[in-house]
Structures are given as C-alpha cells and as structure tokens.
Amino acid sequence: MSTLLSVNNLNIEAHTRTGVVQVVKDLSFSIRKGETLGVVGESGCGKTVTALSIMKLLPKETLKISSGNIIFNNKAINNLSDRELENIRGNEISMIFQEPMTSLNPLFTVGEQVAEVVRRHKKVSKERAWNRAIELLDLVKITNPEKKALDYPFQLSGGQRQRVMIAVALACEPKILIADEPTTALDVTIQAEILALINRLKDETGTAVMFITHDMAVVAQMADRVIVLYPGEKVEEGTVHEIFNNPKHEYTKSLLAAVPKLGEMVRRKYPEPMRLIGKGDTRIVKPIIGTDEPILSVKKLVTRYSIRGGLFQRIKAKVHAVEDISFTIMKGKTLSLVGESGCGKSTVGRSLIRLVEPASGEVYLDGQNILDLTVKDVRDARSKIQMVFQDPFASLNPQRPLFDQVAEPLRNYGIFRLEELQKRIGDLFDRVKLPRSFMKRYPHQLSGGQRQRIAIARALALNPKVIIADEPVSALDVSVQAQVLNLMMELQVDLGLSFLFISHDMAVVERVSHDVGVMYLGRLVEIGPRQAIFRNPHHPYTKDLLKAVPIADPSKRNTEREMNFKPLPSPIHDLTHDPKPSEYKKVAKDHYVLTTDCGY
Amino acid sequence: MLTVLLVVIILNFLMLHLAPGDIADTIAATMGGADEKDMIQLRTEYGLDQPFFIQLFQYVIKVAMLDLGNSHFYNMPVFDLIMERLPATLLLVFSAQIVSLSLGILLGVYAAQNPNGLSSLFVNMLSLFGYAAPVFWTGILLLIAFSLYIPIFPVAGMRDVTIESDNFFVHAFDVARHLFLPMITLASIFLAYYSRLCRASMLEVLGADFVRTAKAKGLSQRDILMKHALKNSLSPVITFAGLSFSAVVSGAILVETVYSWPGLGTLAFNSIIARDTPVLLGILIFSTLMVTVGNLLTDMVLRSIDPRIQGSQ
Numbered sequence: 001m002s003t004l005l006s007v008n009n010l011n012i013e014a015h016t017r018t019g020v021v022q023v024v025k026d027l028s029f030s031i032r033k034g035e036t037l038g039v040v041g042e043s044g045c046g047k048t049v050t051a052l053s054i055m056k057l058l059p060k061e062t063l064k065i066s067s068g069n070i071i072f073n074n075k076a077i078n079n080l081s082d083r084e085l086e087n088i089r090g091n092e093i094s095m096i097f098q099e100p101m102t103s104l105n106p107l108f109t110v111g112e113q114v115a116e117v118v119r120r121h122k123k124v125s126k127e128r129a130w131n132r133a134i135e136l137l138d139l140v141k142i143t144n145p146e147k148k149a150l151d152y153p154f155q156l157s158g159g160q161r162q163r164v165m166i167a168v169a170l171a172c173e174p175k176i177l178i179a180d181e182p183t184t185a186l187d188v189t190i191q192a193e194i195l196a197l198i199n200r201l202k203d204e205t206g207t208a209v210m211f212i213t214h215d216m217a218v219v220a221q222m223a224d225r226v227i228v229l230y231p232g233e234k235v236e237e238g239t240v241h242e243i244f245n246n247p248k249h250e251y252t253k254s255l256l257a258a259v260p261k262l263g264e265m266v267r268r269k270y271p272e273p274m275r276l277i278g279k280g281d282t283r284i285v286k287p288i289i290g291t292d293e294p295i296l297s298v299k300k301l302v303t304r305y306s307i308r309g310g311l312f313q314r315i316k317a318k319v320h321a322v323e324d325i326s327f328t329i330m331k332g333k334t335l336s337l338v339g340e341s342g343c344g345k346s347t348v349g350r351s352l353i354r355l356v357e358p359a360s361g362e363v364y365l366d367g368q369n370i371l372d373l374t375v376k377d378v379r380d381a382r383s384k385i386q387m388v389f390q391d392p393f394a395s396l397n398p399q400r401p402l403f404d405q406v407a408e409p410l411r412n413y414g415i416f417r418l419e420e421l422q423k424r425i426g427d428l429f430d431r432v433k434l435p436r437s438f439m440k441r442y443p444h445q446l447s448g449g450q451r452q453r454i455a456i457a458r459a460l461a462l463n464p465k466v467i468i469a470d471e472p473v474s475a476l477d478v479s480v481q482a483q484v485l486n487l488m489m490e491l492q493v494d495l496g497l498s499f500l501f502i503s504h505d506m507a508v509v510e511r512v513s514h515d516v517g518v519m520y521l522g523r524l525v526e527i528g529p530r531q532a533i534f535r536n537p538h539h540p541y542t543k544d545l546l547k548a549v550p551i552a553d554p555s556k557r558n559t560e561r562e563m564n565f566k567p568l569p570s571p572i573h574d575l576t577h578d579p580k581p582s583e584y585k586k587v588a589k590d591h592y593v594l595t596t597d598c599g600y
Numbered sequence: 601m602l603t604v605l606l607v608v609i610i611l612n613f614l615m616l617h618l619a620p621g622d623i624a625d626t627i628a629a630t631m632g633g634a635d636e637k638d639m640i641q642l643r644t645e646y647g648l649d650q651p652f653f654i655q656l657f658q659y660v661i662k663v664a665m666l667d668l669g670n671s672h673f674y675n676m677p678v679f680d681l682i683m684e685r686l687p688a689t690l691l692l693v694f695s696a697q698i699v700s701l702s703l704g705i706l707l708g709v710y711a712a713q714n715p716n717g718l719s720s721l722f723v724n725m726l727s728l729f730g731y732a733a734p735v736f737w738t739g740i741l742l743l744i745a746f747s748l749y750i751p752i753f754p755v756a757g758m759r760d761v762t763i764e765s766d767n768f769f770v771h772a773f774d775v776a777r778h779l780f781l782p783m784i785t786l787a788s789i790f791l792a793y794y795s796r797l798c799r800a801s802m803l804e805v806l807g808a809d810f811v812r813t814a815k816a817k818g819l820s821q822r823d824i825l826m827k828h829a830l831k832n833s834l835s836p837v838i839t840f841a842g843l844s845f846s847a848v849v850s851g852a853i854l855v856e857t858v859y860s861w862p863g864l865g866t867l868a869f870n871s872i873i874a875r876d877t878p879v880l881l882g883i884l885i886f887s888t889l890m891v892t893v894g895n896l897l898t899d900m901v902l903r904s905i906d907p908r909i910q911g912s913q
Contacts (some may be wrong), residue, residue, distance in 0.1 A: 057815055082821070089818035097816075107831045107906060117817040152907040168817065268790040 004208050005054070005093075005176055005548050006030035010068035012049055012232075015061070023048065023063070024233040031176060036202060036209040038223025038240065040216065040255075042477040045229040047212045051178050053078075054210075055093060056085050073175070091121040093193035094169035098181035100161035104153040110137070111149025112166045117171045136167040140197060157567070159190035163197070170201060177202075178210045183218065187340040188504065189565040192558055193549035195221055214477065216259045217507070217550035220244055221557055228252050238376060240554040258482035260507040261552045266535055273486040276479075288493055290333035290514055295498050296352070296385070296466050297328040300581075301361035303344075303351045307572065309347050320571045321347040322358070323522035324582040329466065329515075334490065334499040336509040336530075336543070339519035342568060345502045348519075349468040352500070353382050365466065383413055386459035390471035392451035396443040402454055409461045428457040449480035453487065460491070470502045485512060506549045510534055515590075518542045521571055523582055523598045528591030538593040541600045569599045606660070610889040612881045613659045617652070619877070663885065669878040671870065678882040682864065686886065688758055689863030691775075693852050693890070695783045700790035701841055707791075708798025708837070709830060715803055723795050730792020735851055739785040746781060753781050756860035780858035782859040786851055790844060794837055801833035808832070835906055841897025846891045 012024035024046040031037045039047045052058050054070055056078070070078040077088065097103045104113060111336060114133035118124065124132070137145035140163040145486075153161055162182060169177055183191035195218065202209050211222050219226055219240065226243045228236040228251065236249040247253045257276055265271070270287035303322040306315045321344045329335045337345040351358040354370065363370040370381050387410075396405055406425050419480040429436050432453040443451055452472060456546065459467050469488065473481040489512060503509050509516060510530065517527040518541065526539040531542055537543045544565055550558070573579075584592035628639060636738050643649050647658055662668075668678035711723035747755045754760065758778050763770060805811065806829055814828045856865030864883055871879040 055813060055816060086818045086820055089816055091818055095816040097809060097813065099809055103813045105810040105814070105828050105832065106908060107840075116819070154908050165813070168813070176649055 002033055002157070003030045004033050004073065005210075005348060006071045007050070007054070008069050008071065009051065010053065010070070011066045012058070013066045015064065023232050024053070027068070027229075027232070027234055029227050029234065031208050031210055033175075034202070034206045034208055035224045036199075036211055036222055038219040038226040039210060039212045039229065040214065040219050040226060041229035042214055042255075042479065044231065046232040047229050048180055049096070050229075051180050051210065051212055054178065055089050055095060056080075057095075058087075060269070064105065087121070090117050090169075090174075092170045092174055093176045094172070094174040095178040095180065096162070096165045096169050096182045098184050100158050100165055100185060101287065103165055104161055106153050109150050109152055110156065110161075114149070114167050114171055119169055121172045127208060132171070133167070136171055137164070140164070140167045142167075149272070157190075158186055159194065159508070162186060162190075162194055166194075166197065166201070170174055170205065170207070173205060174207060176208045176210060177225065178212070180212045181214070182211075184213070184215070188506065188550075189340065189544065189548040191218075192550065193565065195550065198222070199354065215439070215550070216256060216478065217261075217552040220552045220554045221550045222412075223554075225230055228255070244552070244554050256476060258479045258553070259552050260482075260485075260505075260511040262507040262510060262549050263534070263551065265510045266531065269531060271489065271530070273489045274482050274511065276486070286493075287330070288489060288514075290492075290497075290498075291331045292333045294328045295331045295366065297326075297364045298348075299362040299364075301325045301348065301351060301363065302359045303347050303356055304359050305356075313336055315575065317572050317574050320522050320573055320577075320579060322351060323579055325361075325515055325519075325522075325524045326582075327515075327524065327527055329498045329500060331465075331498055332496045333514040334492065334501050334512055335515045335517065336501040336503060337511035337517050337519055337524075338503055338506060338509050340422055340504060340545075340568070342521075342571070343519040344522040344571075345519050346470050349387065349470050349500060349502050352468060353385055353387065355387075383409075383462040384464050385466045385468065386464040388452070388455050388459050388467060388469045388472045390474055392455055392475060393443075394447050395455055396451055398443050400438055401442055402446075403458045405443075406439075406454065406458050406461055409458060413462060424461070425457075431460065431491065432457045443489065443510050447480070448476050449484055452476060452484050456484075456487065456491070460495075463495075464497075466498045466500065468500045471504070472501075473508060474503070474505065476543045481508070481528075488512070506546065507552075518545065519600050523568065523594060523596070525598055525600070526592070528588070532588055532591045536588075536591075538587050538591075539600075541598075547583070566600060604892055605885075605888060608885060609663050610656065612884060613656050616659075616877070616881065617655075651750055657877055660819075668871040668882040668885070670875050671871075671879045673874040673876040673879070678878050681867065681879060682882050682886055685862060685864050685867045688861060689849075689852055689856070689865060690890070692782055692786065692856065692861060692863060693781065693848055695779060695784035696790070696852075697841065697845070697848055697894075699783060700787035701837070703787070704791045704794025705798045705830075705834070705837060707795040708800075708833075709802055709825065711795070711799040712802035712806065715799075715827065720799070723799055727792035733788070735785060735789060735854045736858050738788055739855055742781050742785055743858070752859050754759075754778050758855070758862050779862075782855045782861050785858070786848065786855045789851060790841075790848060793844065794841065797840055798833060798837045801836045802829060805829045805833045831905060835902060838898055838902055838905070843894050845894035845898070846887075849887050849890055 007030070008028050010024055010027045011022065014021045014023045027050060029037070039050070041047050044147065049058065049063060053065055065078060066353050069076050072088070072093065077085065082101050104110065111130060111133050114136055115129040116402050118129040118132045120124070134145045137149055142148050142163055156164065182198070183194050186194060198209065199222065201207065211219070213219055223240045226238060226240050227234050228243070231252045236243065236247065236252045243252060247256055254276065258274065260274065268287065270289050272285050272287045275285055275496070301322055302324055303320055306318040307317045307319065308314060309316045325348060327335060337348060339345045340507050347356060347561045350356045352363055352370070358371060361371060365381060365385055368381065370378065373381060403425060406428055407421050410421060410424060415424070425439065426436050428439060429439065434450060440447070446454065472488070473484050476484060485508065488499065492499065501509065501512055515528065516530045516533040517524045518533065518539065519525065520541045526533060526537065526542045533542065534546065537546055548565065585595050587593055628642070647655060650658070666679050670676070671678050671681055672682055707723050709725070711720040714720060743755065746753045754777060758775060760774050763774055767770070811824060811829055814824045852863065853865035853868055856863045857863065857869050860866065864886065868880065868883050871883070
C-alpha cells in the first residue's frame with residue numbers, strides 16, 4: 001500500500017516562561033492508504049501536539065516546529081502558508097477532537113456547521129450543501145436527520161455531538177481522518193458505538209485514520225498498526241498484534257501490564273493487586289479475602305433533587321437520582337457501584353454521608369442509622385466514613401500546604417497538638433508512600449497521582465472504617481491508575497478498610513471488587529459477587545454494558561452489528577410520579593436481579 | 601417587569617408620605633397661607649385623611665391613569681411636561697448606546713486579533729481614558745474644541761429656531777448636528793467599557809475548542825473571527841450593555857446639563873433646584889420605565905443570538 005502521509009524527524013519545542021522544552025523528539029512515522037494508525041501514550045507524551053502540528057493548528061506563540069518535515073501526497077505541507085493549508089484542512093485531512101461538548105459552536109445549528117464545511121471546499125449552492133449535510137448526518141446514524149439538523153448543539157447528547165463532529169470531518173471525503181481521543185469523554189456504551197461507526201466509515205470510504213488515545217483497550221479495538229510514544233519519542237512501532245502479543249520495549253510492556261483487562265479476574269474469587277513491571281515491584285501478590293461481617297448497610301435509599309421554577313421558585317419537578325436502593329458492605333471488602341454518567345452512582349455516595357439529604361431510607365453504619373442523626377451527630381459519624389473524589393486537581397485547596405490539608409480533618413475532630421499532628425501526618429505520608437518532605441509543598445507542585453495520594457491520606461486521617469471512593473482513578477494515566485489502585489488494595493489489607501468504589505470503568509471494577517452493583521437510571525439493576533456479575537450477568541443492561549467494554553486484545557473486536565443500546569430516558573418526573581418499589585429475583589447465592597421495570 | 605414598576609411606584613409614594621409636609625401644605629404655601637379649617641377641607645378634598653393603604657391604592661391608580669400630579673414650578677401637569685422632554689432624552693440615550701456598542705465591538709474585535717500589539721494598546725489606552733475622565737469634563741472639552749475654536753457644531757440646545765423650512769430632512773440634519781457632541785460625550789464612557797469587555801471575551805472565545813474546530817474545517821481567519829468568534833463573544837457585551845442602561849440614563853442627566861439638551865436630565869436638574877417634588881417623582885417613574893424597557897430589549901437581543909436562553913417563566 002502506498003504511503004499517504006509521512007512525518008520525518010519531527011521536532012517540536014514548547015516556549016514557556018521558564019525556557020524551551022522539547023515536547024516531540026525526532027519523531028518519524030507514516031500512514032498508508034486505508035489503514036488505521038494507533039498513536040498511544042500517556043498524558044504529556046506529545047501525541048496531541050503531533051496531531052495538531054500536521055494541520056499546523058499549534059498555538060503560534062508557544063509551540064513551534066523546530067525541524068523535520070511532513071509530507072502529504074508527495075508534497076511537503078509544513079512550509080505551506082495558512083491560505084494554502086486552509087484548502088487542505090477539513091478537505092483532505094480532517095480532525096475530530098476529544099471534547100464533543102465544546103468542539104461545536106453553540107450558536108449555530110448542527111446542520112449549518114456541517115453544511116459550512118461543504119460550502120467551504122466544494123463549490124455548491126446553499127441548498128445542495130444543506131442536503132449533503134442531512135445525508136452526512138444520516139450516514140453517522142443520527143435518527144431523523146432533517147429535524148436534528150435544525151437543532152443546536154446543546155439540544156444533543158454527547159454521543160450525538162461526536163457523531164456530528166464525525167459528519168463534519170467526513171463531509172469532504174478526506175484522505176486522512178485524525179481522531180484525537182474521540183471517545184475519552186463518552187460513556188462506555190456510546191464509546192462502543194462511536195468506535196464501531198468510525199470503523200465502518202473507514203471501511204466504506206477508504207479513509208485512513210490516525211487514532212490518538214491513551215486507552216490501550218481502544219487501540220486494540222481500532223488500530224492496524226500502532227506507535228507508542230513516551231515523552232515525545234517513539235519507543236515502539238508495529239502491527240497491533242505485535243504490540244499486544246509481543247511487546248519489545250520496556251515501556252510498552254509496563255503500559256500493558258498496568259491496564260486492567262476485562263475478564264482476567266474471572267477465575268479468581270478475591271481481588272488482588274496488579275503485578276506491575278519496573279520499579280522493582282517484587283511484592284508477593286496476595287488475594288484480599290475480607291470478612292463476612294457487615295459494616296455498612298443501606299436499606300431502601302431514595303434521593304431526589306428538586307427542580308424549581310416559576311415566579312415563587314416552587315418545586316416543579318424532581319430528578320429521581322436514587323430510587324429505592326439497598327446493599328450491604330462487609331468489613332474489609334469492596335463493593336463497587338458501576339453505571340454510566342447520570343445513573344445516580346455518585347449521588348448514592350453523597351447520600352450516605354448526607355452531603356445531599358436523602359428523601360427516605362436507612363443507612364446503618366456500625367448499627368447506627370446515619371439518616372436519623374442530628375446535624376451535630378452526623379459530624380461524629382462522618383469520622384468513620386470518609387470520601388475520596390474524582391478530580392485530584394479540584395479537590396485540594398491550591399492555597400494551603402499539604403500538611404494543613406491532611407491535618408484539617410484531625411483539627412476538625414479536636415486534635416491540635418503540633419507534635420501529635422506531625423507524628424500522625426508523617427505516618428500518613430508514609431502510608432500513602434509520599435516523602436515526608438512533601439508536607440510543606442502545595443498541590444500545584446504535585447502530579448495527579450501524587451495528589452490523589454494526598455486525598456487518600458486525608459481520608460485516612462481519622463481512621464475511618466469505610467471509604468467512599470468516587471471515581472478515584474478516572475482522571476489518572478493508566479500506570480498511575482494502577483499504582484493508586486494497588487495502594488488502595490494494600491491499605492485495605494493493612495487497615496481492614498471497606499470501600500464503596502464508584503466507577504464507570506468495568507475493567508477497574510473487576511480488578512478491585514468483592515461485590516458489584518450495576519446501576520441504571522437511579523436503580524440497582526443487579527447486585528452480587530463480582531464473579532457472578534461478570535461471568536453470569538442476568539439483567540439485559542448488565543449484559544449490554546459488559547458487551548460495550550473495549551477489551552485490550554486485538555483479537556476480540558466489537559462490530560457495529562452487535563451494538564444496539566437504548567438512549568437513557570429522562571430521570572425527571574413531575575410531582576405526581578410515584579415510582580414502584582424495587583423488587584428483586586434471587587438467581588444465586590447473594591446474586592439478585594431487578595424485576596421492576598427500570599426503563600431499559 | 602411590571603413588578604419592578606409597581607415597587608418603584610410604591611417607593612415613590614412612601615417618599616411622598618415620609619417627607620415632611622404634604623400637598624395641602626404646598627398649596628397653602630403657594631396661596632400665601634391658610635387657616636386650620638381650610639387646611640382640613642383641602643386634606644379631605646385630596647383624600648389625605650384616608651387610611652395609608654387606601655391612599656396608596658389611590659396613588660397607584662392615579663399613576664396607572666398617567667396622572668402624575670402638577671408641577672408647581674412649571675405650573676402644568678407633570679405627565680405633559682415629561683412627554684415634552686422624553687423624546688429628546690430617548691434620542692440621546694439610544695443613539696449613544698448604539699454608537700458605543702457598535703464602535704466598542706469593532707474596536708474589541710480589532711484589538712483581540714493581536715492581543716500584544718499596538719492596536720490592543722490603543723484600545724486599552726482609550727478605555728483607561730474613558731473610565732477615568734468625568735463626563736462633564738469631556739463634554740466641556742469637546743464643546744470648547746468643536747464649537748468654540750473649530751465651530752462645526754452648535755454650542756447648545758437641540759434645534760436652530762432660525763431655520764425656516766418645511767423640509768423634514770433639513771430639520772433632521774439640524775437635530776443630528778446638535779446631537780453629535782452630546783452623543784459622543786455620553787458614548788465615550790460606555791465605548792470604553794464595551795471595547796474592553798469585547799476584547800476580553802473575544803480573546804477567551806478565540807481559545808475555545810470550537811474555534812479550533814473551525815480552523816480544522818479550513819475556514820479563513822476572517823470567517824472564524826466574524827462568524828464563529830464574534831457571535832459567541834457578543835453575549836457578555838450585550839448583557840453588560842443592558843445592565844449599564846441605567847448608568848447611561850443617569851449619565852445623560854450630566855451630559856444634558858452641559859449641552860443644555862432639552863431632555864429629562866435638564867428637567868430633573870431644574871426641578872431639584874426648584875424643589876419640584878412631583879416632577880422628580882415623575883422622572884423617577886419614567887427612568888425606571890426606560891431602564892426596564894432597555895433591559896427587556898437586551899433580553900430579546902440575547903435570546904435571538906443565543907438559542908440556549910429560553911423562556912423559563
């Protein structure tokens with residue numbers, strides 16, 4: 001096959017206030033006609049910068065190509081003027097971006113935005129362009145395209161917007177489609193649909209795809225050939241099978257080892273830490289058994305948010321965020337709640353420590369009903385149950401040194417003596433494996449993984465019995481994610497902690513949990529031991545969810561035919577709506593499936 | 601909107617009520633004094649012996665019927681007085697808003713293209729001047745420059761009474777000539793705010809993801825700026841323009857005084873000096889009305905620009 005695009009000895013420099021940093025070093029690769037080239041690497045490895053440099057979309061002041069050339073269709077395009085490049089952009093090479101929420105202009109209809117690119121590159125009438133736009137929206141499987149073309153981006157879901165972006169990108173039948181993390185911001189079922197769509201369109205149109213991602217599982221699903229980047233350099237290149245079955249470079253090996261693969265825990269009853277490569281990881285990996293003694297039990301929990309409106313801000317409707325949920329967490333074990341965005345899993349976590357007030361239900365912690373307590377007593381109860389949040393950048397105060405941030409819960413609960421604080425916090429820093437010298441630092445001086453360790457240290461400060469971890473590793477790179485997960489599992493063994501682990505990532509959940517609950521539209525549709533849920537799912541939603549998860553194995557690929565997910569119905573109901581109680585069928589020991597209609 | 605108006609009317613009434621003395625006293629004073637019996641008769645005549653809420657109700661009804669009382673200084677109904685002056689102020693306020701908005705947006709877009717260049721510096725200097733210079737100072741300065749030394753514009757007023765023509769355009773041109781300096785003076789402050797705000801919001805929008813998308817589509821710099829970026833950066837500017845409508849109205853009072861522009865501003869100024877309370881209260885009601893209408897217009901414009909704003913009432 002002939003080469004369509006080749007990048008030769010590309011060097012890119014970032015000009016910052018503190019000096020010049022080389023972000024891409026001597027990078028060469030090529031894309032052939034009709035193939036998908038996967039570009040993988042962790043954040044900061046220069047993959048997005050490389051993609052932007054091909055179309056000369058780098059911010060002019062800060063990022064500069066210092067040497068190298070980019071050849072497209074036997075023509076060097078890195079020296080072209082903006083005017084000449086404009087004819088290539090969107091026409092012969094087009095791009096889709098990570099954030100479907102912000103990549104479309106909010107003030108123009110989606111039809112206009114698709115038609116615009118057609119009008120720009122093909123000399124056609126307004127009407128022809130509009131018809132072509134509708135054709136394209138139909139091609140990317142937007143139902144009822146004539147009507148949807150008149151909608152504004154805010155009226156579409158994230159998945160639909162990404163479809164529109166793909167329609168824009170494919171409008172002029174480009175020779176190369178550059179997809180920069182196109183599914184990272186999407187739910188797993190929508191991700192599966194979009195990936196299948198890109199694959200189908202690639203086959204139909206013969207467009208070559210440069211697919212950039214940090215997610216090894218997605219690469220396995222999409223790529224024909226893969227290049228692996230590690231801070232700005234290409235460390236390995238090969239076919240997708242070579243990379244996954246026979247990686248050569250140490251970094252590729254460690255990257256693959258750090259990815260939890262769905263299905264790899266099927267035969268193991270108890271979760272166990274991941275075996276990581278490199279950094280002298282010689283620990284003996286032992287399963288985490290836990291106990292059968294209940295520590296936290298939740299009965300018939302209901303949480304609703306009010307929607308107010310009108311002249312007097314009366315309650316007009318309610319969001320049924322959590323609808324009649326019951327579960328029990330055992331001492332030393334992990335229960336995971338999985339589900340897609342908007343299913344109410346985070347609200348469950350928040351309801352348990354009354355960050356939001358549940359409408360009804362009971363939450364027993366150590367035999368005490370937290371929902372019955374007065375505001376003052378809840379404060380005491382919260383010392384036994386702590387939270388770790390998703391975003392380690394936003395959940396630490398940027399203005400205070402880390403010592404104070406970890407010390408704050410201790411001070412809140414009456415420990416003020418400096419020597420005692422210093423001893424306790426020193427121990428906590430040791431526990432989460434951060435050097436004690438970090439105590440004087442500020443959050444901006446830490447990496448994402450280190451910040452999440454601080455958040456864990458802060459949660460541990462009061463010796464809690466239960467930790468609610470709300471997507472604790474979703475914002476982290478895979479290798480860091482693996483380290484943080486291992487840390488959490490070690491702490492579980494050492495301190496006998498129980499976790500309520502809230503996540504959308506099925507593979508991570510399979511790795512860490514003893515029990516799993518699957519949530520859909522506020523209800524728990526299925527709950528049971530992890531092995532049972534993953535090996536023998538009963539509820540149709542659980543089955544679809546598992547089917548949608550990309551597997552980090554290029555021999556197991558999803559096709560579009562298998563995808564048939566239903567869009568999420570609205571959880572907003574008027575005040576007269578009286579939902580049925582959740583009823584379950586027992587299918588095996590501790591394994592229950594919802595029989596009430598949940599809308600799926 | 602009606603609620604705001606009603607609240608202002610009630611406040612008006614409270615001010616009237618709380619101020620020492622009442623209409624009977626005023627009338628008595630203009631008659632040169634009255635005895636106790638006449639005063640009681642006057643008070644019954646004007647309903648001043650009624651309970652508070654009945655009086656309030658009657659006042660609201662009166663205002664609703666456009667009866668704002670009599671000016672004792674001009675000796676004519678307040679409503680007629682205001683109606684006579686209102687068009688002049690409306691002309692000044694709206695033309696100043698339009699000029700400052702359109703020029704401000706243009707300058708803002710121009711400056712945002714090159715945020716560290718000379719054009720940006722120029723816009724920044726201009727805004728600093730606009731913020732800092734008091735209106736009456738700018739007004740007098742312009743007056744001295746363009747009416748006295750280079751006499752292209754008339755010194756004061758709104759019309760040249762010496763023109764004898766039936767042609768509408770002759771008169772329109774005459775008003776425009778009179779309008780120019782006061783309008784520029786009033787616009788200068790807001791031009792500063794709007795250009796500055798537009799520059800900032802353009803810069804923010806130019807960094808947005810959808811601008812990158814527009815570039816990746818192969819659109820030219822001009823299309824990206826004037827179509828994709830400008831429309832998005834208008835919202836904050838127009839929102840602010842709506843909020844500053846009241847400031848423009850109060851600015852107009854100063855400007856009108858400097859240029860003897862025969863609008864509500866000069867009327868207010870004279871009424872304050874003459875302690876003509878009914879006129880002042882009438883002006884208060886009308887400026888409230890003007891500001892609320894201005895806000896309504898802003899909301900309508902915003903809604904037409906941004907489809908995400910929907911009628912939530």
